Amino acid sequence: MSPASVLDVVLAAAVLAVALVAVLLPSRRGAVSAFLVLGVVLAVLWARLDAPDIALAEAALGSGVAGALLMDTLTADPARPGRRAGRTAVVVGLLAGAVALAALTVVVRAVPDEPSLLPAAVAEEIHGAGADHAVTAVLLNFRSLDTLLEAAVLVFAAAGAGALVRTPVRAPDPVPAPVTALARVLLPALVLLGTWLLLAGTSRPGGAFQAGAMFAGALVVAFVAGARFAASQGTAARAWTVAGVLAFVALAAGTAMLGQGWLVLDPRWAGAAVLTVETVLAVSIGVGLAQVFVANSEARRVPS
Amino acid sequence: MSALLLPALVLGPLAAGAVAAVVPRERGRVRAAVGLTTAALTALACAVVVGGVATAPGHEVRVALAGWEPPLGIVLRADAASAALLVLTTLVGVAVSVTVAVRDDAGGGPAFWPLWLGLWAALHGVYVTQDLFNAYVLLELVTVGAVSLVALGKGRSAGPALRYLFVAVVGSLLFLLAIALVYAEAGTLDMSAAAGRVAPGPLLTAALALTLVGMGAKMALFPLHSWLPVAHPAAPAAVSAVLSALVVKAALVVLWRFWVALAPAAGGAAHVLAVASGVAGSAAVLWGGLMALRQRRLKRIVAYSTVTQVGYLALVLPLMAPGGEAARAAWSGGLLLVVAHGLAKAAMFLAAGVLTAAYGSDHLEDLRGAMRHRPWVVAALGVAGVSLAGLPPTLGFAAKWQLLAAGVESGQWWWVAALLAGGLLTVGYTAVVLRAVSAPADAGEQAPEPPPAAVPTVQAAVPLALAVAAVVLSVLAGGLAGLVADTAPRGLA
Amino acid sequence: MTAVVAVADVLAVLLLAAGCFFVVAGTLGLLRFADLPTRLHGVAKADNLGLGFITAGLVVHALAHGGGIAGGGGGAGGIVAKLVLVWLFALLGTAANSHLLAAPARPEPGAEEKPEREPGPGPGPETTPEPEAPATREAP
Amino acid sequence: MEIALHAVATVLLLCVLAGLWRAARGPSTRDRVTAFALLGTTGAALLVVLATLTQTAALRDAALVLVALATVVVVVVTRGTAER
């Protein structure tokens, strides 16, 4: 057992253990806290599986933004005593789960161990793709429609969550002194870190999504510190949320009408196109996630 | 030309939805204007693309996005099946857009427009995408749009919306695992490219089973249907029409594309799963029909009718299994049924919306005498019911005829029995609705009940227009069936 | 392996070990201490010191190996800068977190504080933490 | 040297798991968030060690992000209780 495989086994056991604790804890608070720990452990697992981009995204989105959203629900009303699932339902559920897991374990043993066609294809075509980092090239060039639609999913999730907020958004109540002091330091740090991740995206792990999550964190801190602009419910904020999708569609239509075809990025200006779209996308994702957070935190404010 | 327009079908309404989201909520009229212009432009683009598909040599229009062919890039391909679905989506889409533009609360307020346009774009994407993961992302966009629209409904619509979101996301996760298994074996994400690179074995069987269960949950196939009769009635009227007529079909299309591409390579396992789908479909037909008979509220009857019709559509998989002529009939019958059901169901839910708006509730007792005040709307309900039951001159009849022919051709009598039983049950609950609606007000009442609330005439006319479209299209059914049939799948080996 | 690299390696290992010790101490503190403020104090101090030592160990290692275990790849400076940045950020974060989390134990004058299952806003931190409302008694 | 890094990584991982007990058990929300704050720092240490082990610079960015957003979560939580 080389030291590397010891770490892998402990990590695999840790992930499963934390996942089990996250779903088995009866109280809502315990489940959310264990889920945040799962975010940390998953980030380490992704690092171990040679996926630094995903470790970044997990740290930024999994435990960061999703963590903030989930934690915000805990500060709302005290956990209601949940009704327990019926005894027979639990037994049936566990049996079905065990059978499904056994079947899946047999199925995954048949997975061939040689790599798929795509890594070679990506390596071959990456030189003119507008980004040296393979994952960014796939996201912004080879499979750019996926990224466009995924930004759209966030836009319409923000629109849907926003539509649920009936009470007009007011600035939060007086903010304790330390939070404003911290915000003054944390805000620029988060924005700088986000910008660094955005620019790094073309040549090394990073990119629009991780940067967007950092900007969302910055906006959330600004909102908590009482900044009016961060309430991100006005028309300007909504314009920013959709800016990413509109920029991408504009690029697509432009390349269709003037260029060689939909979303065909000419190697000459591919790099510039990728960077501009990523920048607009990052800010758009940041404002979109912040909008979802504000819609959530406002939706729970009972109009006194 | 139509190749140039194909991606515009997806990106156009998406951009319009984004623009509508920016327009402030108070300016509902501007959002409605954006919605209507998009509806018109989309109808035009659909006409061009459908024309392109009809005239193109292989009856298909194909675009490799970003200039990359598979396995690297994503391909959008519109074939005859996509054309049929585009026709349906355009008709229902324009009808719903007009209805909400005329009467704001039919859509649940100004937030309707951005979500509806985004949903419309995603539906177009699902019909034409050839890439597995792209289908997953599009299905998530459909789910987010549809759930948010359900949550716009008045009263306690957040609960049903959340339940729908949970079921849809669980279905998507199972489908994502199926994609991972196919990708593990085939090494590519393009459906047609993967078809040649998979072999019978545990991986492909698990992928087919996971997709059947995952998409079954998303389209409310029998054992996994309980969320639909709760969610659809809770939504605003126009949203219920969109949900039953179009959103349910998105998961169905992905299931059919996945099955047509990968099931022939799966050998015996695909037969077993097809029979399972058939059994679930038959159970859905019987259960949905019986439950619809027992409901006392119009919208719930129409929702259970959707559960029944989804049962029919699940029968297409076993009917296609033997291959040859039966597969061609089953495939074209299935697609005609999708279009027929879409038109009829949209007409029914929009009519139910008009009656609910006029009489304040959709309980059958409160709708007594609606025939006298709203003859057009009741006529729409009648025609739609006839089409759902699959009785002549309607498109439903042409579709059911094809399915029956496929069943007889392949000697699978039990599915034929289920089809006929379903037809009877549909006649049953349509009769219940018509009898309740046309029953004269109780003799005991002296003064006629207060005249129903005013409903814009346009909103009252839209359901009838859709129902009549179901009849008119039956004339073209022959041509559409021929166009669809020759691109039919070869059966399971 | 020149002598300098060997010494650096030994130093790195020692620093890493010290770091581990303090992190473990911080974690034990988190688990064993009786109430919130003492846990906060334990976590804040021990954990950051642990991270500091680990960072120091990695810095020494990076300087010795010029940025890679196999000694290849220059740019040790970039690595050291990023490592120190991580540590500074952790210091800022922990200081702020501890201050915010400990706030109710010493409520600011005027900031009316409704106890939310916290130790009550008594004059000083109460010794026994107020148990969870019985309705949501948690089985560990 | 590599063995030392592996050992440190394993110990840190066990610390994260131990912290889970407080996050799960902690009577009040603030105890849980204290545990999460600790795990943020320990997780960052783990990522930094892995960064040196696998020579991927991006993992140091991940550690930075983890620490920064752990602070954001704490701010979100403390705002909630201070306000209620």
Add this chain to the structure above:
Amino acid sequence: MTRLELLLALGCAVLVVGLVAHLLARDLVRRVVALNVASAGVMIVLLVLATRGTEPDPVAQALVLTGIVIMAAITGLALALVRRVEAPEDEEAP
């Protein structure tokens, strides 16, 4: 039991644990957490498939990145709906 099979089995285990808990839990927030755990399970399967070659497969990693962002958006929408469901009756739509 090679490393590939161990980690693939781990992914399937986390997925099944997440789905079963999601279906059994009554508390809405716990159901959202269980859904995220299930999603993490599928992401483990995809990422382990990406490590099969000498170089990690960028396309599979791009899929997981897209999946994580989609799951974050859906969690946001789900929690907003949970709020509406659990909001006291008086906060009805105007």
